[in-house]
Amino acid sequence: MTQTFWLTSANKKLLLLGIFLSVNALYSQTTFETYKKQYPDFNELIVNNTTSYSISIVDKKLKVIQDNQYEAMILSDNGIQNNKETFSYSDLVKLLSYDAYTVVQERGKDKKIKVTQALEKQSRNGSVFHDDVKTRQLVFPNLEAGAEKVYEYTTEFTDPNLMHKFMFGDVLPVKNSTLEIKTDKNINIGYEVFNDPNHTIVFNKIEKKDTNIYQWTLKDSKPIKFESNAPGILYSIPHIIFYIKDYSAGNNKVELLGDIQRMYNYYSGFVKNLNTTVDEPLKQLSLSITENKPTDEEKLKSIFYWVKDNIKYIAFENGYEGFIPREAGLVYERKFGDCKDMASIITSMAKYANIPNVYLAWIGTRNIPYSFSTIATPSTTDHMIAVYKKDNNYIFLDATDQETQYGIPSAFIQDKEALLYNGDKFQIVKVPITDSDKNLMKDSAILTIRNEKISGTGRIEISGYNRTNTLNQIGDSSNKTKFEMIKA
16 A cells, blocks of 8 residues: 655755755764775864955055964864864954854754863963963863864954965865965965975966955875974975065055065164164263274174173064164163164164174074065064174174174074165175084093003083084083083
């Protein structure tokens, strides 16, 4: 006997909902099992890491909004231990909003469990005593194999010149990494791709009536491996540096970045009014410690070593304090400062002592793989020094490295380019790599055999960076402690 079932509208909806939930549950379970087979050696997979920029013109000014989406799946019970994620923001990159939750399967459908533990912390940077960078630490609840950690946040760049880079990769495998930049038609951007020799990053540009959309995507990137004493991560990880070249607001065209001259114009704004007023106590000090020195170089050596011995490296970098050197008089009064402040006081003291050709200079450390000719943006520099031009040679004066001797550049700026500030003009000079014969360790011993016993004396001479490293290890120790450290 054949039976016929008639479905009411309500029953049809329930049936369709049941089918949808079943399919959704099956899809989620299938996705989880697929990922487990695809990544058997990993406890976690980053499913999606996407950053989107919206760049528009509002009231004739640029408005830059950044949206970030992150999604990771737990692949094993061991992965449950990694229940924390963080993201950063600052006074110059303001946090507007965020959301975070765990996604688990319950009765055949996704269930979102909101993150309730979200602690704001001060950023911890080993070289910076205090800055304005904050981190938001998220603690994800109810994690289990197959669960997902999801968070998204929105920030606003108060200075469009400080947009920087996007990295395609992580210490975990990543299914999808995407950078998207959406701009008004009258905004021109520039970019440079690094460490993608096989062109695995897929680029796409979509042109609409009033907007341009730029997209870069990398699928299935392998985990990044770290090795001790290897070059910094930026030398190997695929990434993009992007920037705004210019924009038109009304009849005015405003230039931002794109070449060395534009970058120099931006940086010059931070120092053009520096040390324009005479600080009498600092001037008298500068004259007193140089008065008996016969040459400009001997005078500058006295200034350099005085700064190294008397100005303590302590970095405060709130907002634009990370870019603007402090007045030399204030550094002298406080007796501390960061790299910019030490460059400021060296150049100012040199001016008081009538030593010509001593310049402020921006430079990138060896953690950064770029040159100014490759990419001329703030991403290229992370340090500041003073530079003395002696005839056709240059002496690089970095007082942050307390033990390095005059005439030898600090180890971490070797082979890097320095951008010298000279009013309306700039100059780029390259820091040499110090010759190996200046970095010697000479170990000699004189031994005597007398009455079937060996006795003797030894002497070790250490120069260059070996000397610097040894003295840094000894530090401020004294007496017996110092003797034991030298002996060791």
